[in-house]
Amino acid sequence: MDTPWDEGRDTDTAWKDVREAEWAKMSNEFTNVGYREGITAGKEAAVQEGFDRGFEDVGAPLGRDIGLIRGRSSAILSFLISTSPTALNVADDEKEVLVLEAREIVSQLGNIRYSDIEPRDLEAEQHAREHLETEGQEMEVNEDLEKKKQMEGVEDMLAKMSAGENVEGPGRPTVEDVVKLKARLRALSSRLGFGIDNC
Amino acid sequence: MAGNIVSPSLSSHLILSSPSMAADFDLEALVDLEQTFYETGYDDGFAHGRIHGLIEGRALGRAKGFEMWEELGFYEGFAQMWLSIYEKQGRSDDRATSHTRRLLDLIAQFPRSNPSETDETDFPKLFRQIRSRYKVLCSTLGVRPSLRYSDRSQDRDEAADATLAGPDKPTSEKSVWKTEKGAGANAPRAVSGHSFDF
Numbered sequence: 001m002d003t004p005w006d007e008g009r010d011t012d013t014a015w016k017d018v019r020e021a022e023w024a025k026m027s028n029e030f031t032n033v034g035y036r037e038g039i040t041a042g043k044e045a046a047v048q049e050g051f052d053r054g055f056e057d058v059g060a061p062l063g064r065d066i067g068l069i070r071g072r073s074s075a076i077l078s079f080l081i082s083t084s085p086t087a088l089n090v091a092d093d094e095k096e097v098l099v100l101e102a103r104e105i106v107s108q109l110g111n112i113r114y115s116d117i118e119p120r121d122l123e124a125e126q127h128a129r130e131h132l133e134t135e136g137q138e139m140e141v142n143e144d145l146e147k148k149k150q151m152e153g154v155e156d157m158l159a160k161m162s163a164g165e166n167v168e169g170p171g172r173p174t175v176e177d178v179v180k181l182k183a184r185l186r187a188l189s190s191r192l193g194f195g196i197d198n199c
Numbered sequence: 200m201a202g203n204i205v206s207p208s209l210s211s212h213l214i215l216s217s218p219s220m221a222a223d224f225d226l227e228a229l230v231d232l233e234q235t236f237y238e239t240g241y242d243d244g245f246a247h248g249r250i251h252g253l254i255e256g257r258a259l260g261r262a263k264g265f266e267m268w269e270e271l272g273f274y275e276g277f278a279q280m281w282l283s284i285y286e287k288q289g290r291s292d293d294r295a296t297s298h299t300r301r302l303l304d305l306i307a308q309f310p311r312s313n314p315s316e317t318d319e320t321d322f323p324k325l326f327r328q329i330r331s332r333y334k335v336l337c338s339t340l341g342v343r344p345s346l347r348y349s350d351r352s353q354d355r356d357e358a359a360d361a362t363l364a365g366p367d368k369p370t371s372e373k374s375v376w377k378t379e380k381g382a383g384a385n386a387p388r389a390v391s392g393h394s395f396d397f
Contacts, residue, residue, distance in 0.1 A: 030233045034240025041241075042248025043255070050256020051263070056312035058257075059264020064311070066265075067272020074273070075280035078342040114265045121261075124254040142255050145262065194283040 058119060066117070066178070070109045073185050076192070077102040088192075098188070105185055112173045115152060260313070267326075271306055273345065274333045278302045281340060298336040305329045 080088070080102050085095040128139040156172075278299045285296050305328055314322065337344040 026233070027236050030236030031240035031243075034237035034242075035244035035247075036240075038241035038244025038246075039248035039251070040244075042245035042250075043252035044248075045245075046249040046252030047256035047259075050253035050258075051260035052256075052313045053253075054257035054260025054262075055264035056260075059261040059266075060268040060311045062261075063265035063268030063270075064272035064275070067269040067274075068276035068279075070269075071273040071276025071278070072280040073276075074345060075277045075284070078340070079281070079284050082341065114262060114269075118261065118265075121254065121257060123250075124257070127250055127254060140251075142258060145258055148262075189280070189283075193287055194280065195287075 062114075062117065062119075066109070066112060069178075069182055069185055070106070072189070073102060073105045073109060076185075076189060076194075077106050080192075098191070101184070101188055105181055105188065108173070108177070109181055112178065113152065115149070116172045117175050117178060264313075268311065271309055271326075271329065274302060274329060275306045277333070278306075278336065281336070295336065295339045298332065298339055302329065302332040302336055305332055 077099070080095070080099045085092050088095055088098075090098070131137065131139040282296065282299045282303070285291065285293055285299070290296060305325065308320075309322070309325060309329070310318075314320065334344050
């Protein structure tokens, strides 16, 4: 290792190196401490703002959208079950078809998870990519959300196992499936003559 | 010997040379310098932390908003459809119809954004009223309430009651959903353990 007392070295140059190394060490040390504390403070200061935006812009409207069609299909199913074919003005087997369709819609809607239809957060994706590029590691995610994701993974695995090892399931529902289910619900309610337009 | 350990540009402020000159050492300038480094780091860290806070907050807010409004939307859709059914059957004056209208009226009062702390409406109470009204409507209709909601509702109602009854809970906080602040600046993952008042 070089020391300022190495023979043949210019003493001024040697001390300059030491000074620069000390300088870099001190500036790094304090900058890093500041950075660490700043990142925590910045995160705490912004998390509520992010929460409110996520709640209002995505979570609440998307939840209401799914909730509404679930509630409507649940009402139709209970109405169909509790009403006689005569009162419905249909034949017995036709009522069965209607009940089956309502049941199918209710069941498929019940299978939809928030994670199936959640819109992408492009800003989060972009930032995660930056982390991966600069640090070679993935961005930290919230523990609770991570746990939920893992639980859903376990559920999927169990569902797959109970369906048989070689059976490939239809996969998770998508936004397109929601659109199709909405159309089926609309068709069913208009078949029964109920005027709900905006579902 | 020349022993300055600061950059040449700052050497006029901070002289640390021979031991005999130790008395001249400007400690204040060194502290200022440390502070400057710290602040530069802090500002950069704060900006980066803000991005993470917004991302994490958004993910949590999306999930919470979905969960709450999916349940409220269910009651709303259920009530709308029964109202439509009863109207078609010409039973607009029926008892179930009035329960339905009352339920829809309560849901309409519920905010679709996270209410500000200054809003004094008791939202947990409103949520409980909505759930109760849904159950009353179901029993009037002779329909079994959706188990998914009744189980969850019960737990939540109890949790909400506990929140309201908590003696240490400031009254101004009971009606909004807040992310839980970290224990302190030194906590390694200060904002990871979120819970919500609701």
